[in-house]
Amino acid sequence: MTLKEEAISAQDRIDAQSDPSELHKPLLDNKTILLMNLGFFGVNYAMGLQQTAISPLFAIIGANPEDLPLLNLAGPITGLVIQPIIGVLSDRTWTRWGRRKPFFVSGVVLAALMLFLFPFVSALWMAVLLLWLLDAGANTGMEPYRALISDKLRLSQRTTGYLLQGVLIGGGAVVANVSLFIFQQMITGTNAAGVPHWVPATFWVGAFFLLLSVAISAAKTKEIKPSDEEIAHIRSLPKHPGAVFGEIFHAVREMPLGMHKIGLVYAFQWYGLFVWWQFGSLIIGNSAFGVNTGVHGYNETPAYLEAVGWTGLINGWYALVAMGAAIVMIPLAKRFGAKNVHAVALLIAGVGLSFFPFVHDKYLMFIPMIGLGIAWASVCSLPFVMVTSMVPAARIGVYLGILNMMIVVPQLIETVTFGSIYAHLLGSDPTKAGVFIGVMFVLAGLAATWVNPPKASDESSLMPLGSPRRMTSVYNRVIVGSDGTPASLATVGHAAGIASAAEARLVVVSAFNADGAPSGQRPRGGDEHEELYGERAAQAAVERSVQELTKERFKLIERRIVAGTPAQALLEVAGDNPDNLIVVGNRGVGAADGEALGSIPREVVRNAVCNVMIVQTSPSGGSHRVVPGAASGG
Known part of the structure; x- marks a missing residue:
């Protein structure tokens, strides 16, 4: 599924909260x-x-x-x-x-x-x-x-x-x-x-x-x-x-x-x-x-x-x-x-x-x-x-x-x-x-x-009658991590929507392990975090993430490749500016069955100076929604 389709899917689930019949209609x-x-x-x-x-x-x-x-x-x-x-x-x-x-x-x-x-x-x-x-x-x-x-x-x-x-x-x-x-x-x-x-x-x-x-x-x-x-x-x-x-x-x-x-x-x-x-x-x-x-x-x-x-x-x-x-x-x-x-x-x-x-x-x-x-x-x-x-x-x-x-x-x-x-x-x-x-x-x-x-x-969320209520000047940058997995692409789609509404710069971050991949290591699939080894792999993940966004004419996009763990990379890019927003998925390394948060969102929430928004991603990758009240301040 493309990033555009992931973003549409997320919006469809929001629409379905008021009209469940929306999900019975196929995308055309x-x-x-x-x-x-x-x-x-x-x-x-x-x-x-x-x-x-x-x-x-x-x-x-x-x-x-x-x-x-x-x-x-x-x-x-x-x-x-x-x-x-x-x-x-x-x-x-x-x-x-x-x-x-x-x-x-x-x-x-x-x-x-x-x-x-x-x-x-x-x-x-x-x-x-x-x-x-x-x-x-x-x-x-x-x-x-x-x-x-x-x-x-x-x-x-x-x-x-x-x-x-x-x-x-x-x-x-x-x-x-x-x-x-x-x-x-x-x-x-x-x-x-x-x-x-x-x-x-x-x-x-x-x-x-x-x-x-x-x-x-x-x-x-x-x-x-x-x-x-x-x-x-x-x-x-x-x-x-x-x-x-x-x-x-x-x-x-x-x-x-x-x-x-x-x-x-x-x-x-x-x-x-x-x-x-x-x-x-x-x-x-x-x-x-x-x-x-x-x-x-x-x-x-x-x-x-x-x-x-x-x-x-x-x-x-x-x-x-x-x-x-x-x-x-x-x-x-x-x-x-x-x-x-x-x-x-x-x-x-x-x-x-x-x-x-x-x-x-x-x-x-x-x-x-x-x-x-x-x-x-x-x-x-x-x-x-x-x-x-x-x-x-x-x-x-x-x-x-x-x-x-x-x-x-x-x-x-x-x-x-x-x-x-x-x-x-x-x-x-x-x-x-x-x-x-x-x-x-x-x-x-x-x-x-x-x-x-x-x-x-x-007000209609699809076609506002008056001037849309924007979040202008609330955030300078919206920072989101991506490793190229479907769950991370959906998270990027959410972040892009927030950045567009806030007229803020979208920063897509990809973290990589500078050491070589351990022998016999197989990358995780599905919705879990996939660790990236080497700068080239991180660059490919970032490009995949922003490809659909550039097709949709998002202008204010910044790409960042950072050596280190995903949580460290997001915190480093966000810095100490409280006017930034970090958007992160709830799943990742360390998220056991039944746990709401993985190790990456836990570390980000614990150490971030700026607000953090958690995006809910199910194990199947089919359900994505913003968790109400999940934003926290540093």
């Missing part, structure tokens, strides 16, 4: 996690088409700009009703095909069918009906799919899962929006209803990607089967409407404080996003293509149709930016706090969007949209990591459904209010609508800064 490699998330590429190709193309399609077949919010009512209503219900039902379901798969596969098939039929609409009522069915399918599939990721991944791997998910979400949106622009350039002409011929091509490609990516994910991902007792409990839970809505009500009442805080920010950010998706083509058409949206028939002009294609390119650009930003978003949030990073991302987007309507060069429009890309990367990753790390595993489905309610309620409010706001307050001016969107994002960012993080006992 990145390829498996990628294939498990692949369906999000197709799902967000479809969502990208909906966000960019549906409102322009409504306009092309005769909708007034003021009516666009109400025509898009399907998304908020279906999300508000369907996702929490599906979340509860999937939590309370187990079939031969799994818990989540029956829901997200059936939902995706319905959504793909609606994408295939959408280009054939010839009247506004037909388009609205298909949009309702499309959103019903998407909402049936989305929440169980997100819950599946949490079901499969341990807490220690969940950030990787959501990071890859964010990249694939961005990739699907990029391809969808760019395809709108490319097909518009390649395919000309319209049908009898005035719908351009390039619309069917993009929607049919979207249906193909949606089915293919989800089929691969479903085929390559096997759900973890609950125990017989768990299956019996799941099947005993009532599934009638009263029980389902009762579970949702109780989940809302018991919702963690952090979710209430996320909901405050969501109110502004999702209102603004929904306005952008509905009015983006009007804003771009008015600013860069000279489209007068107040003139009857503007929706049939070549300038507006060109603006629709350019909107796809602009949306593809911000999705591309989001793909890059997603790679650094979660590491930044772990360092500075999720709410701080999210607040900055929203404020950057708000400033850019406020200036966007005043950019009249279509090429310069890409610059302010960088901010929206950064914000979109944050929106698609940070809240889901925070929520899944703060709620019980058995209720992830319902809580992700409630999180979606926090998305759709602002959208629902937007659909019934923004039409009047646009007509009466903003004077049907797309430029003012663009500024309004920017203001919404600024308010969301300010709301995030006003959100106080919970007390330390309620």
